[in-house]
Amino acid sequence: MEWLVRPLHEAGFRVVALDHHGNNHVDGYEPEGFLHVWDRPRDVTLALDALAREELLGPVGVAGFSLGGYTAAALAGARVDPQIVWAVLTGAVRLPEIPEFPGALEALRRKHPLDESSRRALDAAAADLSDSRVRAVFQVAPGAGGLVTPESLAAVKVPVGIRWGGADTVNPYEVDTRPYLEHVPTASGRSAGPDVRHDDFFAPEPADPAVRVRVGGEAAAFFQQHLG
Template structure:
């Protein structure tokens, strides 16, 4: 058990035998979990929120979003996405094969469901994680655009956490194997267990097909920063305009992408406000944690 601020979480690592470790193909893909439980634990399963971190981040760094959810009574699980988290280090596939992220989440839900009954499930993601949770709702990547990015026909913005990531990928992954991954990128990764999605400054919007966004039926809330140059509004709008039931708002005209993750950021009020909005959103769409599945006679 780890104590972080007022919230307590435990950490463990799952292994997905269907996919390989990016450093050692003889081993299964690792997925590290950070699990927060509401205290006291309710008699019936509390709604579960699963959280996906941003590029090069970690589930352990998402407590700014997790804290208000746990305080509201939700059960919360944040993930480390293999090859893209600062705990274990970086691999080029972790930055470029984003479609593996929603698979991490679905695998985690499968594992948790084997241990105990799941309550209603929601998903929240920041930046790269914003795409991942949208994919669980039905967003699908355009494989042709992915191929163009990897071929540098479509420019890839420089990634500060991994300069030269495309060159590193070409050095590591053979062309025939890369074609397999590109074909895999366009798969439908919808997970019917996800009932609501909360995106914060989501990435990858321009790579997602408009038809897949139009098919999303569950509630989606989208928050962005008015001064964000990493996930600017015209990219956020791919999701906002494309998802029929999506609602959204700016966190403020001065809010940058960094304000959501940088420990040195001074604009923590906006970040805290967004986290409280997430708790309100999930309470509205998943039910109050203390009231889920409560018999009518006890309401």
């Protein structure tokens, strides 16, 4: 994610990048890290609390790629619909294959058998995970758009910028980006290009390296406008 961190740093922002437990290259993969998405915003709030104990925080912006896009939106008030999550977990709604963790859903079911107690535990998914310190959000190829409620998105008040790839089959525009763009009243955005894939934002050799460099610059400009 250097393409995103560098322009933010060069624009004068203090940048903190999080490794979410169970979904990073440091301590490995766990199914909850990919499927219990509502735990991710809590990680950010925990990090902000720790930073605030060190020194006074200025206006906070959150940028996120893929599931990080959902994480950023959740910190601005987006809420997951637990009924949809339950439908995904039970197989009533198909979960697209997760390239980094094929079989993540089956692994989760083995660890947490689906029963009434596990369904009640999903109430945590619907909690308000917003953080009042977050003043602006920038999403890149955001995920989980099909899991969030339109009502919660309609209540988002901070500026939201969105970029997506026109050839993204991991988080397709219609499923994952359109809900944010259409229901968040403060959202604006544009495609990064008709041929841009999800992988082009993180692959060692993207089809066009200039795309993500441009998007990183646009993220920095967005936050300069809304946090300056």
